[in-house]
Amino acid sequence: MSFRTRLLLIIGTAVVAASTAGTWILLVTTTRAFEQLDEQRRLALLQQFWRSFDTQGKEIARRVQAIADSEVCIRMAVDLSRPGGDPGRYVDQAQALAAQHSLDLLEIVSGDGRIVSSAQWPARYGYLHPLETQLRRQDDGTVFLSKQQLPDLLAIAVTAIARVNPRESRLYILGGQRLDRRFLSNIALPAGMRLFLYPNVEPTFSPRLLTGTGDDEDLERLAPIVNSVRETRREYTSTVSWSEDTADSDQVQAIPLKGLDDELLAILMVGSSRSDIIQLRRFIGMMGLIAAIGGVILGVGAGWWATRRVTRPIQKLVEGAGRVSRGNWDTRVYVDSKDExxxxxxxxxxxxxxxxxxxxxxxxxxxxxxxxxxxxxxxxxxxxxxxxxxxxxxxxxxxxxxxxxxxxxxxxxxxxxxxxxxxxxxxxxxxxxxxxKMPQPHLQPADLNAIVEEKARLFQSQLISRTDSRIDLQTALETKATVVQADPEQIGRVLQNLILNAIDAMPQGGTLVVRTREHAAGILIEVEDSGVGLTPEERERVFTPYYTTKQHGTGLGLAIVQSIVSDHRGRISIESEPGRGTIFRVWLARA
CATH class of the missing domain: 1.10.287 (Helix Hairpins)
Structure with a gap:
């Protein structure tokens, strides 16, 4: 790449960098502003939820207290406090009272914790109430979340307690409304926001339990959020993508809803659409791209004129350096300039x-x-x-x-x-x-596959005759033509020395593979053994004359190999680790 081109690239890069930095700053600033606004909207919606919860709880507590103070319940309490009082007479009483006071759930519980009457499930008459241990610890008018068993499902309800206690008798009234879609529909949602409620009534996530104010979506995507809250019992915020389009996603904040004894009963999820911020970021990015392209065009036009005046003398120096690199060391450069x-x-x-x-x-x-x-x-x-x-x-x-x-x-x-x-x-x-006295190679077209096959046959007969430490010699040859400019005799010597070296590296026997394959620079020869391998220090010195790791070696075999490969303008490398064998690779230029 020429100096002039680099200068132009620097100018263009500077313009692009400035445009990118400006776009990034605008994106960050806008995103933070939207996130702050989004956070305020979520907090406002949560406050509205808790206000609605508090308002409805007070209304439920008022209705339950009205039932407890009613003449019907007082007579019932007096009757049941007498010896021989029959609670079976009042088994249907809760249904009538619940309908009269518009309550989804109503149960009358005796002082010993047994259900006298249940509006939502009359068959529970006589059973111990699940909250019987908590009843005695709660004050009248206490409002809380509870898990209620219905004939076909478990439900979460806003519940209140009141006592019927004329003189010394005790009778408890538990009434409430289900926390479901009807409850959520009373909350005014800002545009782009939605509420989801997940009752924690099953051991694993079930999308059918989810109720919400938004459109039906792939509710399975909320499973990680639900599972995280169930595991940590803390608030959790994450982004949920409803489709492949990143704009079709919500920032969801999940809040655990707990009942008595800190039991996790439900999870409230507030979703805020990210469509507006994603669309705005895309628009800003597109405008930034257009500005960058326009800046590059203007910058390159101005830079071309400036760099042309600067690069002419530099171009002469480049041409002179090129002549020197080609061996013309007498080169001189003449520049009519008084500056640097x-x-x-x-x-x-x-x-x-x-x-x-x-x-x-x-x-x-x-x-x-x-x-x-x-x-x-x-x-x-x-x-x-x-x-x-x-x-x-x-x-x-x-x-x-x-x-x-x-x-x-x-x-x-x-x-x-x-x-x-x-x-x-x-x-x-x-x-x-x-x-x-290594002679200069007599270069001619030589078929590497033929040379490999000849040497393989020569060593194959010797290796087959061995009775111990068997070595399996294999060849994997390139199917295309493998003709290179080489001295066949000297390349054969290279192969012979590498094969002998591989055999010596496998005193206990093993596998020896000789490969040829096409390479970008020509043809590659690989000689791989499964022998003892070499240490990093041995790899560094393996081509040094008179250096050997063998007991009876001369230390010249691999030095001769390197010399021959160098005379052929080729290249040789070694890959080896102790205990993992060795691979010698020889690159030769194609004819």
Missing amino acids: IGDLAKAFNQMTDQLLDQRDRLMQAERVAAWREVARRLAHEIKNPLFPLQITLENLQRAKNGHPDQFDEVFQESTDAILSELNSLKTIVANFSEFA
Whole structure:
């Protein structure tokens, strides 16, 4: 990418960033204002709910007290306080009183907690009332939420208690109204808001229990909110999406409604539509996009004229640097400018002069350093067999001087040892000579699949004959043409060394796989084994001449492989972990 293009991109990016920042600030400010307004609307709706709850509770308490003070209930209390008083005479009394005072629920309970009459379920006559332990602790006129058993379901009701207590007798009146859709419909809802009520009467979430003031929706989407409140017994707020469109969603605040003894009886959910804020945010985003596009067009037009004047001398420097990178180190750049660009051109010309001088000195220093390193490693390899030679000769001298009678025996052992070490020295010198005299490759079109198959057949016959530590050699070859520019003999040597290295890495046997496959840069060869693997330190040094992890290795095999791959302008890499095997990868250019 040219400097001029980058300058234009910077200008365009700055304009886009400014537009984006402005749009983001506007979005954040607007969203916060809407959220504050939404919060105020939810609080107002909740206050209205509690006012309605309080008003209806007082009215229910008044009606229940009126029933308790009625002549019918007083006579009933007196009659039941007498010995032999028959409560069965009043089993239907609650239904008449409930209808007379417009109550959904009404039950008359004796002083010992047994139901005398039940308007909502007459069959409960004689049963202990579920709230019989709480009745004695509540004052007259107490209003609370309760769970009421109906013949076909459990319901939540706003309930009040009153006592019928002439003289020493006790009789309790419990009456109330169901907390349902009818109760919620009395609350005036602002536009875009809705109420849901979930009675907590079943162990798991059931959408059929939900009642609400809004349209029928996929009420299953409220399950996470209900479950969270049931688990924590605290208020919870979350966003509920009713469809794929994010605008079709509500911000829902859930409030637990509790009864006596802090029992969770119901969950009130206040939903506030997010449609308006989502639509507004979309509009602001679209306007911001249009402003950004217009700004970019204007900015690019103005920037094009400015950058053209600035980038001409820079373009000359770029062209000069390109010629230097291609090897033309005598390049000079001429810029008629008295500013920083002119100073940069002068510095560039001085740099090319210095590079010419430093290149010659660096090449000479690299050659010296490379031969020093090879000499050091070669000296180390030769030193290893020299020490046993010295010890053997000293043993011969001591045997000659101290034990002439044993000299022949010692001489034979010593000469064998000397010959063995001399052979080691000879091998070291031969390997070094071979490494130093690597010929230049004779490049020609070569089929990698054919080379792999040839080497696989060669090693397959050897591996099959092994009776222990069996190694399974497999090939997975690319189906397309795998012709590359290479020296077939040298590439065959690369494969041979990598396969031998893999076999040595599997002393207990295993699987060896050789693959070829197409790659963006040409053809890839992979040699994978299931052997012992290498540590990170071993991976770093594995291509170093005379470095080996094997007991009897020369340390030149992989160095030769790397040298051949480099001569072919290819690339080699290694992937390995201890205990997980090793993969060598060789990339070669396609013919």
